[in-house]
Amino acid sequence: MAGKHDGMRYALGRARLTGSMKTVHNHKKEASRFVDTLRRLGLGVQNWKNITNKHVAMVVTQWQADGYTAGYIKNLLSGVRAICRAYGNDRIHEDNSAFGVERRVYVTNRDKSVPDEVYDRVVATLRAGTDSRQGRLALMLEYERILGLRFEEACKFNPVRDHHGDQIHIHAGTKGNRPRWEPVWNDLQQDVLERGKASGYYRSMANSGMPKGLSEKQWRNYVYRALDKLGLTKKACGGTMHGLRHAYCHERYEDLTGFNPPVKFDSREAWAAQAEAAAGLDWQIKDDYARTVIREEMGHGVGRDDIDGQYLGKW
Secondary structure, three states, X not given: OOOOOOHHHHHHHHOOOOOOXXXXXXXXXXXXXXXXXXXXXXXXXXXXXXXXXXXXXXXXXXXXXXXXXXXXXXXXXXXXXXXXXXXXXXXXOOOHHHHOOOOOOOOOOOOOXXXXXXXXXXXXXXXXXXXXXXXXXXXXXXXXXXXXXXXXXXXXXXXXXXXXXXXXXXXXXXXXXXXXXXXXXXXXXXXXXXHHHHOOOOOOOOOOOOOOOOOHHHXXXXXXXXXXXXXXXXXXXXXXXXXXXXXXXXXXXXXXXXXXXXXXXXXXXXXXXXXXXXXXXXXXXHHHHHHHHHHHHOOOOOOOHHHHHHHHOOO
């Protein structure tokens, strides 16, 4: 495992790349994300010359589990290849499909949310368990479904530290290390925040919700094994754990607009009809507004309408 002085990060800063200043900056940033994920997975390789296709495949699999789009993964891989080549490593596959990265699809209009009945059953089962890890996992799943957090954000969220009145501060474990503020806009959110504070898991401001003595990799492995047994998988229920965040976005969209997002409908005509019936002729203005708000609250980049399209759908 990499220690305080990380050889790959040091080499990343010294890599001599071709292209414009913007291209060089972007490639180094993309490759830095690759190193971040390597370390999350417990891989301690220290030299870009030693990066193999197996390393890349493991990282891509994790990115896909984190909900990264195919287009974003392709951008990240461009940076990885550029840094590898700068250090004489030309072994990395040029074909992204070798790592299971599909052709870029901006909007599938497929509902990837976890059904509420599955979520309710899984959380209830975990709460009733005798292992303290089950209670921690139940609370983190609630953070994902009720607060809209990503998995890593939920793991590192501390309601004692991060809840400020009618807002929460999301700053630990965020994608791209981009902190953000989210509103607390319903009673269910207030309830889960208060239960988190009273849980005893956060005895200091520095604590995360993960059990002491377990690394992030060990905790992640436990989580995926537990959810596989409980049927919270794409194969079993049509959605992965990340689908809890999708379900949150659908609920937030309806709260902001008064109607359901397009991903819930089989045609644009059906979606538009229910939107107009609920909100009148200015329903499209409400749709645009809701997407802008959700994009910011979820920590998506400005202008990334392809991302909110994956969550909400778009005809």
